[in-house]
Amino acid sequence: MKMFNSYKKVAVDLSWVQLVWTAWFLAIVFLIYFLFRFIGGEVTINSQNLDTHSFLTFAYHPSKIFMLVIGIISVSGFLTFFAKQGVTRKNYFYGAAISSCVVSIIIMVAAVLITAIEQFINPADATVLFLGPESTMLSSVLTFTLNIQVYFMAGWIIGAGFYRLGGFGGILYIVLAIIFIAVSDDILWESEMKTPVKMLLNIDVMWKPPLAFSTIGSVVLISAMLVIVRFTTKRVRIKMK
Amino acid sequence: MGYDIEISQVCKNYGSFAAVKDISLQLKSNKIYGLLGRNGAGKSTLLSLLASFCQPSSGNITVNGKDPFENAEIMSQVTFVYETDYSDETEKVKGMLEAAERYRPDFDRKLADELVKLFQLPLEKQVKKLSRGMQSALNVTIGIANRSPITIFDEAYLGMDAPTREVFYQKVLEDHAEHPRTIILSTHLVSEMDYLFEEVIILDKGKLVLHEPIDQLMDRGISITGGRQKVDEFINGMKQLNSQQLGGTKSVMVYGKISDEKLRGARQAGLEIGAVSLQDLFIHLTSKEDDYENVQ
Numbered sequence: 039m040k041m042f043n044s045y046k047k048v049a050v051d052l053s054w055v056q057l058v059w060t061a062w063f064l065a066i067v068f069l070i071y072f073l074f075r076f077i078g079g080e081v082t083i084n085s086q087n088l089d090t091h092s093f094l095t096f097a098y099h100p101s102k103i104f105m106l107v108i109g110i111i112s113v114s115g116f117l118t119f120f121a122k123q124g125v126t127r128k129n130y131f132y133g134a135a136i137s138s139c140v141v142s143i144i145i146m147v148a149a150v151l152i153t154a155i156e157q158f159i160n161p162a163d164a165t166v167l168f169l170g171p172e173s174t175m176l177s178s179v180l181t182f183t184l185n186i187q188v189y190f191m192a193g194w195i196i197g198a199g200f201y202r203l204g205g206f207g208g209i210l211y212i213v214l215a216i217i218f219i220a221v222s223d224d225i226l227w228e229s230e231m232k233t234p235v236k237m238l239l240n241i242d243v244m245w246k247p248p249l250a251f252s253t254i255g256s257v258v259l260i261s262a263m264l265v266i267v268r269f270t271t272k273r274v275r276i277k278m279k
Numbered sequence: 280m281g282y283d284i285e286i287s288q289v290c291k292n293y294g295s296f297a298a299v300k301d302i303s304l305q306l307k308s309n310k311i312y313g314l315l316g317r318n319g320a321g322k323s324t325l326l327s328l329l330a331s332f333c334q335p336s337s338g339n340i341t342v343n344g345k346d347p348f349e350n351a352e353i354m355s356q357v358t359f360v361y362e363t364d365y366s367d368e369t370e371k372v373k374g375m376l377e378a379a380e381r382y383r384p385d386f387d388r389k390l391a392d393e394l395v396k397l398f399q400l401p402l403e404k405q406v407k408k409l410s411r412g413m414q415s416a417l418n419v420t421i422g423i424a425n426r427s428p429i430t431i432f433d434e435a436y437l438g439m440d441a442p443t444r445e446v447f448y449q450k451v452l453e454d455h456a457e458h459p460r461t462i463i464l465s466t467h468l469v470s471e472m473d474y475l476f477e478e479v480i481i482l483d484k485g486k487l488v489l490h491e492p493i494d495q496l497m498d499r500g501i502s503i504t505g506g507r508q509k510v511d512e513f514i515n516g517m518k519q520l521n522s523q524q525l526g527g528t529k530s531v532m533v534y535g536k537i538s539d540e541k542l543r544g545a546r547q548a549g550l551e552i553g554a555v556s557l558q559d560l561f562i563h564l565t566s567k568e569d570d571y572e573n574v575q
Contacts, residue, residue, distance in 0.1 A: 043355050043382050049380070121332060122363075124355040124427075221461035273349075276332040278323070279364045
């Protein structure tokens with residue numbers, strides 16, 4: 039009996055395509071890091087000296103943008119393609135969701151590995167991990183993975199909104215995505231910064247939620263974003279392009 | 280397993296525009312259907328409904344008794360070929376064929392290779408760099424090689440030159456003979472494709488004008504030529520599609536069921552009875568606003 043197309047097949051294929059992009063992305067980020075760190079001398083980013091940062095820390099913000107971008111192009115780049123191959127919207131959705139998690143985890147693993155090699159070669163170097171001197175490996179890894187996943191989801195929401203509604207509706211989805219990112223960045227994770235969201239909600243600038251709270255918060259956030267993408271694409275008209 | 284299609288009172292609206300209006304059709308499996316209609320008649324909308332690219336605003340579509348929309352089993356058995364915008368497609372021809380092979384349960388690699396040779400498709404070239412005709416040839420190659428039980432070609436020939444189109448038609452016929460399946464060909468190049476069709480469906484302004492086996496349809500359209508008075512007497516009460524007059528001679532195209540007896544009478548009266556091409560029938564059945572109502 040011939041099997042029809044499952045989400046697993048979509049997940050494998052999408053992971054493959056996105057991991058090829060990821061390899062390029064990481065190679066370029068590493069090259070820039072290498073140039074800055076070992077050749078460039080004193081470089082400061084966000085008023086922090088780059089010399090005291092690991093690759094994991096350096097790759098964090100670029101990875102968020104990378105995930106945002108591949109999220110934005112997921113629907114327009116792949117939904118029509120898969121529909122043409124006779125794949126349902128549902129199987130595309132599950133496949134794309136799984137592949138995005140795979141990409142998030144692989145980027146994290148690659149960044150951790152490069153950081154580990156870096157510290158093995160020069161143990162005195164770059165002991166500062168990511169969230170500051172007091173952070174643990176676990177918290178760094180969790181923060182990294184969950185946050186870049188939230189950025190993928192934000193991109194995916196924007197892409198889904200534009201695919202379904204076009205111009206004005208799409209802009210509403212951008213607003214939605216910004217709200218999700220603000221909650222994730224400003225409330226759940228990146229503390230100690232004076233942000234509009236904190237001022238609006240009257241949250242103490244120095245307030246730092248416990249790791250478990252942030253982790254559960256991110257999982258809830260990602261789930262809510264998944265629900266939005268699914269409802270937006272559930273019955274969406276496939277663009278004939 | 281058969282893949283009979285049943286379309287029942289289907290409407291599709293885009294905002295306030297009704298693209299498809301109350302269409303009911305039964306398409307038995309394994310036949311070749313010609314879907315004819317002028318630009319904007321609703322052909323592509325009807326076909327994208329069949330391919331589950333969108334859902335009807337009202338009415339039902341079933342394939343093999345089941346709703347095809349988001350049905351993974353049915354969707355994997357429907358191939359929808361249309362003119363695709365490949366301006367951003369960096370994948371090579373080879374990669375596109377591999378994707379089809381991976382997702383289409385009945386894909387035939389050998390047939391695909393044969394078609395690639397026939398259409399002279401460059402396997403290693405990026406799809407966006409192919410000419411429009413070559414891109415259409417690629418679409419058609421995948422469409423035929425998929426061997427899907429329901430295969431839809433929506434004006435798939437666009438940009439192809441005449442010899443390439445001829446190859447396309449021949450391969451459709453050949454492969455259909457060996458592997459029967461439902462093939463729907465939408466077109467307005469009626470004159471060069473009419474020999475492919477077993478049944479003809481004509482749409483006009485979103486409505487169904489007719490759905491008939493091609494031989495019955497051809498029997499219903501005749502041209503009568505002769506003296507003006509005799510012709511007028513003969514066609515009295517019949518549906519006229521077109522009429523031309525030169526001096527005392529008149530030639531009229533009529534559409535409808537005509538008994539053999541009546542035809543014999545006409546010949547005896549010296550009238551010349553001729554066949555009407557599908558192209559002419561199509562043109563005249565879709566040329567006036569109220570035509571479909573008269574035919575129905």
